[in-house]
Amino acid sequence: MRRVTHIIPTHTVLEGGGFKVRRPVAMGRLMSPFLLLDEMGPANYAPGEAMGAPWHPHRGFETVTYMLAGKMQHEDSAGNKGNLNPGDVQWMTAGRGIIHSEEPHADFQKNGGLMHGFQIWINLPAKHKMMQPRYQEIPADKSPITEKNGVWVRVIAGECLGLKSSIDTMVPIEYIHAKMDKNLLLEKEIESSLNAMIYIFGGEISVENKIIKDGELALLSEGKRITIQSNEPSEFLILAGPELNEPIARHGPFVMNTREEIHQAFLDYQNGTFVN
Numbered sequence: 001m002r003r004v005t006h007i008i009p010t011h012t013v014l015e016g017g018g019f020k021v022r023r024p025v026a027m028g029r030l031m032s033p034f035l036l037l038d039e040m041g042p043a044n045y046a047p048g049e050a051m052g053a054p055w056h057p058h059r060g061f062e063t064v065t066y067m068l069a070g071k072m073q074h075e076d077s078a079g080n081k082g083n084l085n086p087g088d089v090q091w092m093t094a095g096r097g098i099i100h101s102e103e104p105h106a107d108f109q110k111n112g113g114l115m116h117g118f119q120i121w122i123n124l125p126a127k128h129k130m131m132q133p134r135y136q137e138i139p140a141d142k143s144p145i146t147e148k149n150g151v152w153v154r155v156i157a158g159e160c161l162g163l164k165s166s167i168d169t170m171v172p173i174e175y176i177h178a179k180m181d182k183n184l185l186l187e188k189e190i191e192s193s194l195n196a197m198i199y200i201f202g203g204e205i206s207v208e209n210k211i212i213k214d215g216e217l218a219l220l221s222e223g224k225r226i227t228i229q230s231n232e233p234s235e236f237l238i239l240a241g242p243e244l245n246e247p248i249a250r251h252g253p254f255v256m257n258t259r260e261e262i263h264q265a266f267l268d269y270q271n272g273t274f275v276n
């Protein structure tokens, strides 16, 4: 059985053009292969006030955006363009380089409303860091969902309650969104070689008698399975992935293995040779 080894609190920071995110403290080097976990909002925007992240580059990792409320529009240097609605997932493998903008949709910007979602950053192993960028979009009605006896689960990546995601991940990630009514149990097997964690953003749960509260990230020990008990109506993410065991050199939107590679990323960006 996996149990809780660390509880990490979140703090609120401003990102991009100034939108609020809840972010577990010191997420930088905590649990391979995850580099970042941002809960965007929930924020209620007045008409004209919604904010996003204007054009910026990424190299060496993947960004996965999952919308719960609101509407975003994205555009990138490779010519991809699309919208993200509640339940939609955008899995972007930056690889050797992408420059993109992630903004509230024009309609949402005009009318305002509730914005809520997640962005996680997943590291790429050295051999894939300079791969061609790619996008995978999983619309809400294409991701496996089940609801049974007060337990609701969406499988964004990996497997849960017999459901399997069709997403093609560069590293074997598990990414599950779950909602539970009070006093229920959810059991999930996780390959014992993977690191695993739970981020809770509503209610309170227990894992092997250790309580995890709203806004906390729980890192889990090794083991073959987790059993989650809901002490209240609760909502959380389960994330798991392999230990990459490679050096990390990180600066802003670039995550490489060496300082030289980071330097090269800056040079490429300045020289206009970042994407081609």
Ligand code: CO
Pocket (backbone or CB within 6 Å): 053, 056, 058, 063, 100, 102
């Ligand atoms: Co970005």
